Amino acid sequence: MTTITNKGAAAGAARISNTLTEGKMKKVVVILAGLIVMAGPLAIGADEQVKLFPVMSAGKFGYINARGRMTIKPEFDWAFDFSEGLALVNIGGSKNEMGYVIGGKWGYIEPKGRIVINPQFDDAKDFSQGLALVNIGGKVNELGLLSDGKRGYIDRQGKMVVEPQYDDARSFSQGLALVRLNDRYGYIDQQGKAAVEIRYNDARNFSEGLAPVRENDKYGYIDQTGKMVIEPQYVYASNFSQGRAVVRLDDKIWFIDRSGNKISQLYFEDANAFSEGLASVKSGQKWGYIDTSGALAIAPHFDAGSDFHEGLAAVRVGGKRGYINRTGEVVIVPQYDGAMDFSEGLALVNKGGKMNENGMVAGGRWGFIDRKGRMVIDNKFDFAWDFKDGLALVNIGGEMNPKGSVTGGVWGYINKGGRFVFKGKK
Secondary structure: OOOOEOOOOOOOEEEEEEOOOOOOOOEEEEEEOOOOOOOOEEEEEOOEEEEOEEEEEOOEEEEEOOOOOEEEEEEEOEEEEEEOOEEEEEEOOEEOOOOOEEOOEEEEEOOOOOEEEEEEEOEEEEEEOOEEEEEEOOEEOOOOEEEOOEEEEEOOOOOEEEEEEEOEEOOOEOOEEEEEEOOEEEEEOOOOOEEEEEEEOEEOOOEOOEEEEEEOOEEEEEOOOOOEEEEEEEOEEOOOEOOEEEEEEOOEEEEEOOOOOEOOOOOEOEEOOOEOOEEEEEEOOEEEEEEOOOOEEEEEEEOEEOOOEOOEEEEEEOOEEEEEOOOOOEEEEEEEOEEOOOEOOEEEEEEOOEEOOOOOEEOOEEEEEOOOOOEEEEEEEOEEOOOEOOEEEEEEOOEEOOOOOEEOOEEEEEOOOOOEEEEOOO
16 A cells, blocks of 8 residues: 555546556546546435536535426535535635645535535545545645645544544445554454454455465455454555456466465566456457456457456557457457547547657547447547536646646536536636
8 A cells, every 4th residue: 555645636537548558448537636536426315316517616616406496506626526425625625736735625515515514724635435545644745746744534414433543544345444553454343343464565456355464575465354364475556346356476467266266377567457257458469358257368469458347348459549349340340540448438538649758648539439330529628527427528728747737728518419518617
C-alpha cells in the first residue's frame, strides 16, 4: 500500500485518454481544471432514485440533475459525487496549477444541498459501508499527496466512531479497513477493533474474502480472520477477481485459484485481472486472452488488449485500435488512435491523436461509437469521459500539459444524442 493521494488533491481526476500501450488499455488519470465530475445514481428512498452531477459555475460547485437543471446552487469550492446518500464538498480550498485542491475544510451534504456534516476535516473520502475515512491535521503538497495528520472514521451523522490514530488508511471494503501504524499494516472492523493484527510490511484491500499481504519481502494471502491461507512466496500478488489472482515469482507470471493452486501450467510475460470471464495475457511480445480454467481462449497476436466490457475488448494492431468479441473475432476494424472501454452501449474513440511521452493519447478529437462501430456522436471533443447514468463529460478547446493537467476550454455534459444538457462558459 503506497502513500494515499488525498481525495481533495485528486479533485477532478478524469480518465479520459486511452494509451493502449503495453497490456490492457490504460485509462490515464488527467486532472481537469474547472472540472465537472460524473456522479452515479443516488438512492433517496426504496423506490426512488435521483441522479445528481457536480458542475462548476462562476468558480463554485453545485449540482445538476440529468436534464441539466441546477438543483443545488453553486456555493462550494469543490464537490464530488454522491455516495451512500451524501456528497463530499470543500469550503475554503483553492486549486493549484497542477489541478489539486489545497486547503479549506471538507464536509458532507445531502441531496437537497443541506450541509449535514460541517466542513472540519483536512481530508476526507466518500462514504463506504456506512463509514467515511477522514484526516485531521494533514497537509496536501503541490503534487496532491497527503502527509501528516491522523486518520479515523465517521458515521453518517458525523460521529467519530474510530478516533484519528492511523498514519494511513483505506475506506472500508468487505467489512474491514486497511490501516497503517508505524510502517506496519493490518485491518480493523467497523467498531475500530483490530480484526487482523497490524504486523505486515505491506497489504491491500480484501477482495473476494482474501487480501494479499507482504511478510519478509514475500506476498501471500490471508482471510478475514487473519489466517494465512496461501503462504508468502511471491514477489508480486494481485487482488482476486472472479476467483483468480495474478502472481509473480522471479520473471514468471501465472494465475492461482483461492487455494493457491496454479490454474494451468502456462506462464506469461505480463497479465491482467479477469473481467467477464477472460484475462488479457502477454506471451511472445503479443497479447491474447485466457479463460478462468487457464486455457488459451484467444491466441496472442495483438500489440495490446484491454479488459472485456459489455462483451467487447479494445485491441491495438499496428498502431490502430479496434474491438474484438469474446471469440477473438474483430468486430470493429482497428482504425482509431485511441479507444476506451464500452460503457452504457457506447465507447469513446479518438481520431488524429498521438501518444505522448507519458503514454497518453494527446491531440485529435474524441467521439462515441456503438457496438456495431457506427459513429453515433462525431469526433468533435478535445477531451471526454465515458457515459455514466446517461450523460458524458466533454471538453472543447481545452489543453493538456505534459503532466496531464487540462485547462481552459468549455466543459459540459452531453446526452446519448450528442446534445448538451449543461454547457459551461469559457
